[in-house]
Amino acid sequence: MRKTAIGISFKMYKNKQAEISAYLKEIIPYCENKSEIDVFVFPSMGTLETVSKLLEKSSIHYGAQIIAPIANGALTGEFSIDSLLDLNGDYVELAHAERRKIFKETEEMVRQKLILALEKRVTPVLCIGENTEEKINLRSHLQKQLVSAMKDIPLSSLKKVILAYEPIWAIGKAKAASSEHIHEAHQIIREELLSIFGVKVAEEIRIIYGGSVSRDNVAEIVNDDNVDGVFVGRFGHDPKNFKEIIDTVTKIKIAREKNVR
Ligand code: PGA
Numbered sequence: 001m002r003k004t005a006i007g008i009s010f011k012m013y014k015n016k017q018a019e020i021s022a023y024l025k026e027i028i029p030y031c032e033n034k035s036e037i038d039v040f041v042f043p044s045m046g047t048l049e050t051v052s053k054l055l056e057k058s059s060i061h062y063g064a065q066i067i068a069p070i071a072n073g074a075l076t077g078e079f080s081i082d083s084l085l086d087l088n089g090d091y092v093e094l095a096h097a098e099r100r101k102i103f104k105e106t107e108e109m110v111r112q113k114l115i116l117a118l119e120k121r122v123t124p125v126l127c128i129g130e131n132t133e134e135k136i137n138l139r140s141h142l143q144k145q146l147v148s149a150m151k152d153i154p155l156s157s158l159k160k161v162i163l164a165y166e167p168i169w170a171i172g173k174a175k176a177a178s179s180e181h182i183h184e185a186h187q188i189i190r191e192e193l194l195s196i197f198g199v200k201v202a203e204e205i206r207i208i209y210g211g212s213v214s215r216d217n218v219a220e221i222v223n224d225d226n227v228d229g230v231f232v233g234r235f236g237h238d239p240k241n242f243k244e245i246i247d248t249v250t251k252i253k254i255a256r257e258k259n260v261r
Contacts, residue, residue: 002206004253005162005229006246007125008236009042009065009093017050024054026239030246031060037229037250040091040125045079052087063091063122066099069112071120081120091123095149097168107148114149118157125231126150127210128189129166138185143192155197159204164231165189170211171233179220182209186226215244222249225256 014020020043031039040061043051051062068078084092094117095110110126117124128145130138142165150158165185170177177185186207194202209221210231218230230249236242 002228004037007040008232010044015044020047028058042093061091063089065093092117094124094126096127110149125162127164127166131168163207164210166210173212176212176217183224190226218245
């Protein structure tokens with residue numbers, strides 16, 4: 001059984017230390033003793049140090065929304081994975097659609113960052129997903145993204161990757177993609193992982209869904225064995241909603257596991 005993973009990215013929304021502190025103070029006690037799931041947080045980059053102090057003794061994972069493709073060097077304004085490690089962060093978000101589109105991150109950069117993260121033993125949350133035009137060739141698009149980011153990486157470290165399936169057309173919208181679409185896409189990703197990287201990687205990699213996840217749609221989304229969790233955005237900005245999302249996902253996954261036994 002793969003461990004359920006539930007994450008949230010604050011993109012560039014909660015940018016002040018007091019805002020993120022108030023948020024985490026609500027979440028930390030709630031997440032105590034939740035060893036059956038992995039909860040992770042990607043705060044606005046300028047609040048990472050505050051987050052690292054607040055989460056020091058918590059089981060909640062945290063990390064950076066970006067890293068540079070190399071750990072050290074002449075890259076003005078970039079963020080080094082060494083700074084993340086120095087702050088004891090153990091997760092990193094890679095290749096979000098906004099990074100690919102607005103900041104022109106290329107497939108090659110994504111690959112370099114993935115290799116670096118795995119070398120430094122940081123868990124990468126690698127975002128993949130199609131735009132509206134690419135939707136008609138969904139399988140070949142997803143396959144291309146998987147191959148370009150993950151080819152020739154030792155299989156033993158690849159298993160650590162969390163894939164976030166985020167259809168670009170469902171990010172920042174009122175509604176998520178339909179659960180039918182999500183379940184189909186996750187199945188495609190699982191099948192492609194199997195054919196490209198073999199059974200161990202396909203069985204162990206977690207695939208989570210992101211794109212307008214909310215407390216209203218999350219139950220349907222995770223009610224499928226290929227969906228190992230969710231990656232939340234705006235609809236988790238109220239800590240009550242994020243807690244409700246965690247609660248719903250945990251209950252559904254526990255119930256599904258019981259049915260399998
Ligand atoms: P959203 O963000 O839930 O606000 O659409 C999700 C994401 O971009 O990961």
